[in-house]
Amino acid sequence: MKVLICYFSGTNNTKKIVDRYCQSFEDNGVECDLHKIENDEFDKNIEDYDMLGIAYPVHAFNAPSIVLEFAKKLPEASKKVFIAKTSGEPLKLNNISSLKLIKLLKKKGYSVENEYHYCMPYNIIFRHTDDMAYRMWESAKAVVPIDCKSILDGKKEKLDGVFMGSLLAWIFRIEFWGGRFNGKRYKVSDECVHCNRCIKTCPTKNITIENGEFKFGDKCIMCMRCSFFCPKNAIKIGLFNKWRVNGPYHFQKPEKEEENKHKNYCKKSYKKYFEKCQAKVDAEKENLEKVG
Ligand SMILES: Cc1cc2nc3c(=O)[nH]c(=O)nc-3n(C[C@H](O)[C@H](O)[C@H](O)COP(=O)(O)O)c2cc1C
Structure with missing residues (x-):
C-alpha cells in the first residue's frame, strides 16, 4: 500500500x-x-x-x-x-x-x-x-x-x-482577500540584517527587493512564515501587527513554570480537547491489552 x-x-x-x-x-x-x-x-x-x-x-x-x-x-x-x-x-x-x-x-x-x-x-x-x-x-x-x-x-x-x-x-473566506490587502502593508524595520530568509522562504514568492527596499506584493496568503521566523523580529504584519508571533516553538517541557497571560482563553475547550485526546489514548491501550 x-x-x-x-x-x-x-x-x-x-x-x-x-x-x-x-x-x-x-x-x-x-x-x-x-x-x-x-x-x-x-x-x-x-x-x-x-x-x-x-x-x-x-x-x-x-x-x-x-x-x-x-x-x-x-x-x-x-x-x-x-x-x-x-x-x-x-x-x-x-x-x-x-x-x-x-x-x-x-x-x-x-x-x-x-x-x-x-x-x-x-x-x-x-x-x-x-x-x-x-x-x-x-x-x-x-x-x-x-x-x-x-x-x-x-x-x-x-x-x-x-x-x-x-x-x-x-463569509470567513474574506480573509483570502484581506490577506492580499494586508500583505502589501507589511514593513521591515531597521533591525533587519538582510539575511533574506523571508524572501527565500515565502511560499508565494511575494517578497522582493527593489532599489534596496523590501517590496511586499499582492500574493500574501498570511501564512506568517516571514515574520514568524524572522531572526530579528523585524517584519511588521500590517493591520495585524499587534497579533504578531515571532520565533519557533520548541515543544519541550519547560523547566520552570511560566506566567500564562491567556490562561482563561478558551479554557473549557482546551480542557475538553486534551481530555478527548487522553480518552482516545486510553481506549486504544485497553483495546491492545484485550487483543494481546
Ligand atoms: C491567517 C491565520 C488565520 C488563522 N485562523 C485560525 C482559525 O480560524 N482558527 C484557529 O484555531 N487557528 C487559526 N490560526 C492558527 C493556525 O491555524 C495554527 O497556529 C496552525 O497550527 C499553524 O500551522 P502551520 O505552522 O502549519 O502554518 C490562524 C493562523 C493564521 C496565520
Whole structure:
C-alpha cells in the first residue's frame, strides 16, 4: 500500500503532524510520500497511490487559499482521502474549514472518509506558553498513530458539522482577500540584517527587493512564515501587527513554570480537547491489552 500526503504548512506545525503521520504509516508497513503544496510542480502520479492525505493549518475557519487552488488542479481520480488540520484553538467552528475542500475533491471523484483536527500553538494572535505548546504536541503525537490505524482499518471518521457551516466558511473566506490587502502593508524595520530568509522562504514568492527596499506584493496568503521566523523580529504584519508571533516553538517541557497571560482563553475547550485526546489514548491501550 502507498499513501501520498499533500500538505501546506506556514510555520511548521502542520509539517510536524504530517511527519508523524508518515512515521505511523511506515510503522504499519505502508509507504508514504509527501508533496509540499507550495511547490509549483506536482510531480506525483495519483494513480501510483492507494490513498491521498491533505493536511493544512486552519486560516480563518477555512483551508488556506493555496490548498484550495491545489485541489482545483488535482486530476480526476477515484481515491480515498483523509484530511488532517491543525489550528490554534480547539473550537468546533474550525471543523467547517474543510467543507469547501471536500466539495472540490468530491467533484473530481475523490471521497473524503477521514478527517482529523489537532490543536497546535498559534502563529498569530498570541504566543502560546511553552507548556501549552508542549501539551498540544504530546497529545497530537499520541493520537496521530491511532488515527492512522483507523484510516488503515477503513474506519470512517468525520468531524461534527456546524449549523450553517458552509455559509459561515464562505463569509470567513474574506480573509483570502484581506490577506492580499494586508500583505502589501507589511514593513521591515531597521533591525533587519538582510539575511533574506523571508524572501527565500515565502511560499508565494511575494517578497522582493527593489532599489534596496523590501517590496511586499499582492500574493500574501498570511501564512506568517516571514515574520514568524524572522531572526530579528523585524517584519511588521500590517493591520495585524499587534497579533504578531515571532520565533519557533520548541515543544519541550519547560523547566520552570511560566506566567500564562491567556490562561482563561478558551479554557473549557482546551480542557475538553486534551481530555478527548487522553480518552482516545486510553481506549486504544485497553483495546491492545484485550487483543494481546
Ligand atoms: C491567517 C491565520 C488565520 C488563522 N485562523 C485560525 C482559525 O480560524 N482558527 C484557529 O484555531 N487557528 C487559526 N490560526 C492558527 C493556525 O491555524 C495554527 O497556529 C496552525 O497550527 C499553524 O500551522 P502551520 O505552522 O502549519 O502554518 C490562524 C493562523 C493564521 C496565520
